[in-house]
Amino acid sequence: MKQHEQFPLSELTSFGTGGQADIFLEIEHTEELHGVLKDYKKPLWLVGSGANTLISDAGLPGTTICLRTSTIDVRTEKDQHLYVVDSGVNWDTLVRTAIHNGHWGLELTSGIPGSVGAAVVGNIAAYGQKVSDTLKWVEVIDTTANPDITECLMGDELGLKYRYSDFQNAKLEKYVIVRAAFALQDSPTTSLAYSSALKAAKDLGITPDTLTDRRTIIMEARKRAGSLLDTSNPHHVKTAGSFFRNPEVTKEQAQAIIAFEEHDVSAKEVLLQNLLHGGDSFRVSAAHVLLAAGFKRGQNWGPVRLHPEHVLKIENTGDATSQQIYDVAKEIIETVHTKLGVTLEPEVRFLGNFK
Numbered sequence: 001m002k003q004h005e006q007f008p009l010s011e012l013t014s015f016g017t018g019g020q021a022d023i024f025l026e027i028e029h030t031e032e033l034h035g036v037l038k039d040y041k042k043p044l045w046l047v048g049s050g051a052n053t054l055i056s057d058a059g060l061p062g063t064t065i066c067l068r069t070s071t072i073d074v075r076t077e078k079d080q081h082l083y084v085v086d087s088g089v090n091w092d093t094l095v096r097t098a099i100h101n102g103h104w105g106l107e108l109t110s111g112i113p114g115s116v117g118a119a120v121v122g123n124i125a126a127y128g129q130k131v132s133d134t135l136k137w138v139e140v141i142d143t144t145a146n147p148d149i150t151e152c153l154m155g156d157e158l159g160l161k162y163r164y165s166d167f168q169n170a171k172l173e174k175y176v177i178v179r180a181a182f183a184l185q186d187s188p189t190t191s192l193a194y195s196s197a198l199k200a201a202k203d204l205g206i207t208p209d210t211l212t213d214r215r216t217i218i219m220e221a222r223k224r225a226g227s228l229l230d231t232s233n234p235h236h237v238k239t240a241g242s243f244f245r246n247p248e249v250t251k252e253q254a255q256a257i258i259a260f261e262e263h264d265v266s267a268k269e270v271l272l273q274n275l276l277h278g279g280d281s282f283r284v285s286a287a288h289v290l291l292a293a294g295f296k297r298g299q300n301w302g303p304v305r306l307h308p309e310h311v312l313k314i315e316n317t318g319d320a321t322s323q324q325i326y327d328v329a330k331e332i333i334e335t336v337h338t339k340l341g342v343t344l345e346p347e348v349r350f351l352g353n354f355k
Helices: 030-036 093-102 116-122 195-204 213-224 251-260 267-276 288-291 322-340
Strands: 002-008 022-026 044-047 051-056 060-067 072-077 081-084 135-142 151-154 175-184 239-243 304-306 312-318 349-351
Touching: 022 030, 030 060, 030 175, 051 322, 060 349, 081 093, 093 116, 093 213, 116 175, 195 213, 251 288, 288 322, 304 322, 312 322
Parallel strands: 022 060, 044 060, 051 349
Antiparallel strands: 002 022, 072 081, 081 175, 135 151, 135 175, 239 312, 304 312
């Protein structure tokens, strides 16, 4: 375990913003976590890789825990392969391991940043696959009870729905996810039908018939969408990716909003894409919603802007603060509700105090 005091959280987050953590603990072994939870300075905060988090400029008082656990255990059971994975494992490391082993079920989520624990909390989804498709169970520790006890919660107990789980509300927020188990298969479980990925496949001259080709296609599609996070590049875009969830709307709202599709895709195809992406036929793209409300690609508020090519990505172009990013998000939410009667929900987590 590594302990830091007054740790600059801006070094952790993909936005490059955030104040200091009073106490910052990097947990490398689960046994260390049991010990820490017996005696720590309150309040308690849990962070993953910081890829989908906006942390207050005032920082986080008390104790902030970051899990760096790293074990992937593969167990073959009957006709499936059960991957029991520490929550600190990088999600794409898990995906690449499964592909290397020839196991299907996660490949369409290639390239998504963040940890396995965060992936479960957010029920991440991409190109027709979502965490809940393969998640069997999680091991958790109740932070309000005896920290020596590890409980097992089954996947259907987690309130998993479109990019959401009950770990995001009072029902399960008291738990720390220690491990998660995913059931993968020897043959394809999901067809690739998302139009942007199919176009990438056509341009590359390959078909999504093998795991390695599927990963190549998805990584190219994500690259074209500006959705690959490369923190090793000092000039990488400082963003958390898509800031808002795709909202549910009425049929009439859907027909009006999807008119803002700019790539010669029919309304029927747009609605199908949203269905494939984990919603339903009346869950529309949040990007279309922003455009319908009058926001523009590249629109800026000082050092904060909407990405020039991908309007759904709020970007720190330089020295933006977390509060400035929060204020822009709040303005977008209020404007969309006033103009369209649509309620946008952030996909990004807010930690700490904002004005």
